[in-house]
Amino acid sequence: MASSETIRILNIQRMSTEDGPGLRTTVFFKGCPLRCEWCHNPESLSYSLEKEWIETSCIRCLICLKHCPEGALSLVDGQIIINRNLCSQCRKCVVNCPTEAMKALGVDKDVDWLFQDLIKDKAYFGTSGGVTFSGGEALIQAKAAAVLAEKLKSAGIKVAIDTCGHVPYHHFEMLLPHVEMFLYDLKLIDSKQHEALTKEPNQLILDNLIRLNQAKKTIWIRTPIIPGATDNETNITGIASFIKENQICFERWELCAFNNLGKDKYRRLGIPWRYDEAKLMEKKTMEQLTMAARKVFGDEERRIIWTGATRLEEN
Secondary structure, X not given: OOOOOEEEEEEEEEEEOOOOOOOEEEEEEOOOOOOOOOOOOHHHOOOOOEEEEOHHHOOOOOHHHHHOOOOOEEEEOOEEEEOOOOOOOOOHHHHHOOOOOEEEEOEEEEHHHHHHHHHOOHHHOOOOOEEEEEOOOHHHHHHHHXXXXXXXXXXXXXXXXXXXXXXXXXXXXXXXXXXXXXEEEOOOOOHHHHHHHHOOOOHHXXXXXXXXXXXXXXXXXXXXXXXXXXXXXXXXXXXHHHHHHOOOXXXXXXXXEOOOOOHHHHHHHOOOOOOOOOOOOOHHHHHHHHHHHHHHHOOOOOOEEEEOOOOOOOO
């Protein structure tokens, strides 16, 4: 039966090894309820359609300026400037750019189209891989996501949801019958700090995790380790204590080392980034935080690991 549901996505990434177990295809949904200061996917924050200019692909032919009906584009000192207040998102500049230097951010795809595209990858998923809904935040489009997840499950494909947890719990309930596992972010245990750095308190996130735990789905917890924000033992042991006290059954807890790969994305979007000059985490810091988390459960707790690249040590 055909579906009339659509999902607003950014892109589809294949052969992923970081968004759940096994080889996976990750669908990046557009829109997020949080505004984490360190977010490395700023193009996913707004649900609105957007575009960006990629300087290294541009040949300065100025075809984009000629096709912009709103006069929202200009050339200043060799740079294409986008006046986002004037831009109507007609995307004529994107369609007519010969080098794809003007790039669309966000597209509405029919659920049936997405299903047909994703099912082509089934052969390489094996017994542990599958499709991950990421973002942004997939659960703000829960109704359509549930339709897609149901189709994938019926085709024998395992579905995982990568979530920040800040949505009404009934959004989770729409997905529960069709989803194998959840990758659940716990960033900061102190609610005031959480609100200061993400623009939202964390109570809904914590409450949802407790309820999700009762659904007995596989849970991977993930904590981004951000310099000057989440990278302290008080925060990590606080999260560990919450997990232990509420008997959260997690299969894995990842402490994810900060990466600065998003800096060019912020520049293309014309957004200043607080972490533009921030360095990668030191390996010893990641190991210390991992051990601090493990001690709450017992030093032999090997479900808690750290991931990501760390700073090269100086001689």
